[in-house]
Amino acid sequence: MIFTKEQILKALSTVQEPDLKKDLVTLNMIKDVQTEGNKISFTVVLTTPACPLKELIKSSCIEAIHQHVSADAKVEVHMTADVTSARTSAGPMLPGVKNIIAISSGKGGVGKSTVTANLAIALTKLGAKVGLIDADIFGPSMPTMFDLEDVRPSVIQENGKNFIIPVKQYGVELMSIGFLTPPDHAMVWRGPMASSALKQFFSDCKWGELDYLLIDLPPGTSDIHLTLVQTVSVTGAIVVTTPQKVALADAQRGLGMFRQPQINVPVLGVVENMAYFTPLELPDNKYFIFGENGGREFAESNNVPLLGQIPLVQGIRECGDNGKPAAMQNDVIAEAFRELAETLAQQVAIRNASAEATKRVEIKV
Amino acid sequence: MIFTKEQILKALSTVQEPDLKKDLVTLNMIKDVQTEGNKISFTVVLTTPACPLKELIKSSCIEAIHQHVSADAKVEVHMTADVTSARTSAGPMLPGVKNIIAISSGKGGVGKSTVTANLAIALTKLGAKVGLIDADIFGPSMPTMFDLEDVRPSVIQENGKNFIIPVKQYGVELMSIGFLTPPDHAMVWRGPMASSALKQFFSDCKWGELDYLLIDLPPGTSDIHLTLVQTVSVTGAIVVTTPQKVALADAQRGLGMFRQPQINVPVLGVVENMAYFTPLELPDNKYFIFGENGGREFAESNNVPLLGQIPLVQGIRECGDNGKPAAMQNDVIAEAFRELAETLAQQVAIRNASAEATKRVEIKV
Numbered sequence: 001m002i003f004t005k006e007q008i009l010k011a012l013s014t015v016q017e018p019d020l021k022k023d024l025v026t027l028n029m030i031k032d033v034q035t036e037g038n039k040i041s042f043t044v045v046l047t048t049p050a051c052p053l054k055e056l057i058k059s060s061c062i063e064a065i066h067q068h069v070s071a072d073a074k075v076e077v078h079m080t081a082d083v084t085s086a087r088t089s090a091g092p093m094l095p096g097v098k099n100i101i102a103i104s105s106g107k108g109g110v111g112k113s114t115v116t117a118n119l120a121i122a123l124t125k126l127g128a129k130v131g132l133i134d135a136d137i138f139g140p141s142m143p144t145m146f147d148l149e150d151v152r153p154s155v156i157q158e159n160g161k162n163f164i165i166p167v168k169q170y171g172v173e174l175m176s177i178g179f180l181t182p183p184d185h186a187m188v189w190r191g192p193m194a195s196s197a198l199k200q201f202f203s204d205c206k207w208g209e210l211d212y213l214l215i216d217l218p219p220g221t222s223d224i225h226l227t228l229v230q231t232v233s234v235t236g237a238i239v240v241t242t243p244q245k246v247a248l249a250d251a252q253r254g255l256g257m258f259r260q261p262q263i264n265v266p267v268l269g270v271v272e273n274m275a276y277f278t279p280l281e282l283p284d285n286k287y288f289i290f291g292e293n294g295g296r297e298f299a300e301s302n303n304v305p306l307l308g309q310i311p312l313v314q315g316i317r318e319c320g321d322n323g324k325p326a327a328m329q330n331d332v333i334a335e336a337f338r339e340l341a342e343t344l345a346q347q348v349a350i351r352n353a354s355a356e357a358t359k360r361v362e363i364k365v
Numbered sequence: 366m367i368f369t370k371e372q373i374l375k376a377l378s379t380v381q382e383p384d385l386k387k388d389l390v391t392l393n394m395i396k397d398v399q400t401e402g403n404k405i406s407f408t409v410v411l412t413t414p415a416c417p418l419k420e421l422i423k424s425s426c427i428e429a430i431h432q433h434v435s436a437d438a439k440v441e442v443h444m445t446a447d448v449t450s451a452r453t454s455a456g457p458m459l460p461g462v463k464n465i466i467a468i469s470s471g472k473g474g475v476g477k478s479t480v481t482a483n484l485a486i487a488l489t490k491l492g493a494k495v496g497l498i499d500a501d502i503f504g505p506s507m508p509t510m511f512d513l514e515d516v517r518p519s520v521i522q523e524n525g526k527n528f529i530i531p532v533k534q535y536g537v538e539l540m541s542i543g544f545l546t547p548p549d550h551a552m553v554w555r556g557p558m559a560s561s562a563l564k565q566f567f568s569d570c571k572w573g574e575l576d577y578l579l580i581d582l583p584p585g586t587s588d589i590h591l592t593l594v595q596t597v598s599v600t601g602a603i604v605v606t607t608p609q610k611v612a613l614a615d616a617q618r619g620l621g622m623f624r625q626p627q628i629n630v631p632v633l634g635v636v637e638n639m640a641y642f643t644p645l646e647l648p649d650n651k652y653f654i655f656g657e658n659g660g661r662e663f664a665e666s667n668n669v670p671l672l673g674q675i676p677l678v679q680g681i682r683e684c685g686d687n688g689k690p691a692a693m694q695n696d697v698i699a700e701a702f703r704e705l706a707e708t709l710a711q712q713v714a715i716r717n718a719s720a721e722a723t724k725r726v727e728i729k730v
Contacts, residue, residue, distance in 0.1 A: 106503075106504060107473060107474055107504050108472060108473010108474045108504075108584040109472055109473045109474010109475050109584075109607075109612075110474050111474075113611070138471075138584070138585035138586050138587055138615075138618070139471060139472050139473075139584065139585060139614075139615040139618065141611040141614070141615075144610060144611050144614060145611070183614065184614055184617040184618060184621065185618065185621065186586045186617075186618040186619070186621040186622040186625070187586060187618070188586045188587070188590070188591065188622050188625060188628075189586075189587055190556050190587060190588050190591060191555050191556035191557075191587065191588055192556075194587065218584070218585065219473040219474075219503070219504065219583070219584050219585075220503035220504060220583065220584075220585075221503050221551045221552060221553045221554075222503055222553070222554060222555060222556065222559065223555050223556055225553070226553065226555060242474075244682055244685075244686060245509060245685075245686035246478070246506040246509050246510070246685060246686065247474075249504075249506070249509060249548065249549055250503075250504040250506075252549040252551075253503070253504065253549060253550065253551040253552070254551070256549065256550065256551040257551040257553050260551070260553060263553075277642060277652070277654065279650070279652055285644070287642070287644055287679070288679075289642065289677065289679050289682065290682060291682070291683075291686070312654065314652070314653075314654050317609055317654065317655060317656070318656075320609075320610075320611060321609060321610035321611065321656070
């Protein structure tokens, strides 16, 4: 029995990519179809290695072959990923970066940096190439969170110009003002100085080819935020909040900024952090210290996905203070961040398939 | 038996003001000495109505009269207060304000606004005249915390110029950008706009005679902070932090800013917030979610007083979200904030008695 490539592609064209709502063949996700006797093999190129539907898509492919080609065929599916990008018109700034994701909160202290660090680790563990810019010029926490407090990045010369090499730790490429200043040193800068530091993280650093570059923004809606959207084309933003009312008001301001017509960065979703506190010895007790489901309701009322609800667990803070983000471990916390990473990657893929590329903000704001 | 004023003052000159380390007569704290037969009455003018040593000083006075004048005298002590000020060379800006206290944190979300709101209430309850400026232009939370979300301040004309009347709630005079903008509206402003808003809170508002004007600063060390010290002479600053390492690093930056030679604002002390979490039904369980004693050690290593340790109690957040700060009640939380208010007032009095007036920062930073 000889199977043709056409038979196989026809069969696979019955398999839908559930998020993108088109079949795998139309989406050009099937590569490298080969047959040998009873054996059929092909590669499915996902839109992200962090795809939460990986197993579902794989089994759907096998089922489609068995149903439409031959019930006896021995099917071998290779799953791989080529992260999509809507930064095609990105211009000269960071052309090797497929997706720039701004992580914002409005209010400080809601755990935005902790979420960012763990998200970076979780995406890396799932196979993505990840970078992280600590844009909190006045309160850089990434050197502590990644155990890089005394590390200084190296510098190379190219065409007579110096470039900083981002520091690689736990597989993540990192840049922070904390690598360039003594620890605990106050950067008493007005906005233009801070903005200029951020711009240098883009223009004077040698970033590699990255699937996702996460930008950990400072609280508020001011210079750093404006400089970001004026310097690079941002794929999308996520908003981190705790469930409490005063945090939600600030989160609303943060989200409102991205939706202002002249800024217009798609909001990929909301992360509810410190959703509840669970003591280690009383895992069934959930204390809704900061209120219950505030983040979920906030996401609903703004018509954006709730990407995840992360509990307040002492271990997460301890891991951050000790320079080993909780997502590096294999436990319940790591699992929560893995799910968050998958949901985010999924939203990025949907955004890239459906929405226009974000333009760099050209007008003066 | 006739007692002379001299006898009485001589007796009272044996009583030390424990903080200021001088006797009450030298400090000019005894007024209105009167005698009638066996009765002696006088007034002790404290440096603050929030003086935690009030009862101690009162009983020391009675004891001194009994010991040095007459064991049988009937002593009546009136306790009053005239808050001291080191803002004598304050210039034209806010001449009726005796003390301007900047409340800073470095890191956001450590509960700085909650502490400020409760401190304002606690000082007011102790008899002080208190104002509060919400200088967190990008995340104003005072309208929510004081149940003033839909309130707009009134405006008066004087000499053809418009002045805003601060909103009075729970005895506190308040000003916030939140009174002038729709709720949840993002102020997407670069630094100069935000700074100009803060300046107007000083120059275009009709503040009354105030003992303490608290300034709730935004996170970071940037435009708003610099504009504050360039616009008014600040009595002192307090730093609010949680015990966690990344918060302490930012607190160090915040404290470092005030101690920079060109800024030079005295640091009055540190408040450790969210020192531990206590579930309502398990009051003996203390969960050190954010680490233990980080604030105390931070205060010690910077050689400043620890003004208080405030637990993470669900009720404090709920009160803030509901617009009735916890310090308004008569329970354990209110007690914690009363103690904090007393300790702060004490530090202000010591600072005013011992240190030179803070100068407005003249140089460009």
